[in-house]
Amino acid sequence: MAVIEELSSGLGLLLLPFVAAPTIEEILKPAGVYLLLVRWPRLVRGQLHAALLAALAGFSFGLLESAAFVTVSVDEPARAFVAYRFTAPIAMHATASFIAGSGIGPDLIAWARSGSALPRRTVWRFGAAIALHAAYNVTAVALALSGALDFG
Numbered sequence: 378m379a380v381i382e383e384l385s386s387g388l389g390l391l392l393l394p395f396v397a398a399p400t401i402e403e404i405l406k407p408a409g410v411y412l413l414l415v416r417w418p419r420l421v422r423g424q425l426h427a428a429l430l431a432a433l434a435g436f437s438f439g440l441l442e443s444a445a446f447v448t449v450s451v452d453e454p455a456r457a458f459v460a461y462r463f464t465a466p467i468a469m470h471a472t473a474s475f476i477a478g479s480g481i482g483p484d485l486i487a488w489a490r491s492g493s494a495l496p497r498r499t500v501w502r503f504g505a506a507i508a509l510h511a512a513y514n515v516t517a518v519a520l521a522l523s524g525a526l527d528f529g
Contacts, residue, residue, distance in 0.1 A: 399510035431478025439470030458528035477506035
C-alpha cells in the first residue's frame with residue numbers, strides 16, 4: 378500500500394527515471410549473457426568477455442532507444458538532438474552495461490540456482506552501473522530543465 382501511495386503522490390513519478398528505470402535496465406540488458414552462462418557456459422571465456430558482451434547489449438539497447446526517441450517521440454528532431462541521442466546516451470548504456478557485466482559470472486548463476494550468497498562483486502558492480510545510469514538521468518533532466526540542453 379505504501380508503494381502505491383508513494384507512486385500516486387507525484388514523488389513516485391520522479392523515482393521512475395531516477396531509480397526504477399536504471400535499476401530495471403541494468404539488470405535486464407545483459408540477459409543474453411545470463412542465458413549464455415546457463416545454457417552454454419564455455420562460450421563465456423572470462424570476466425572481461427562477459428563485460429564486453431554486456432557492453433554490446435547496452436550499446437544495442439542504447440541504439441534502439443535513441444532510434445525510438447528520434448523517430449517516434451519527436452516530429453521533426455533538430456540535428457543537435459539527433460547528434461546528442463546517438464552519442465551520450467548510447468555511450469552511457471554501453472559503459473553502464475560493461476560495469477554490470479564485470480559482475481556477471483558463474484558465481485551469479487550459482488546464486489540464482491541454489492540461493493547461495495549473492496556475490497559481493499556482483500552487488501558492487503551492478504550498484505555502480507545503476508548509480509552511473511541514475512546520475513546520467515539526473516544530469517540530463519537538470520540540464521534540460523535549466524535550458525542548457527535545449528535542442529529547439
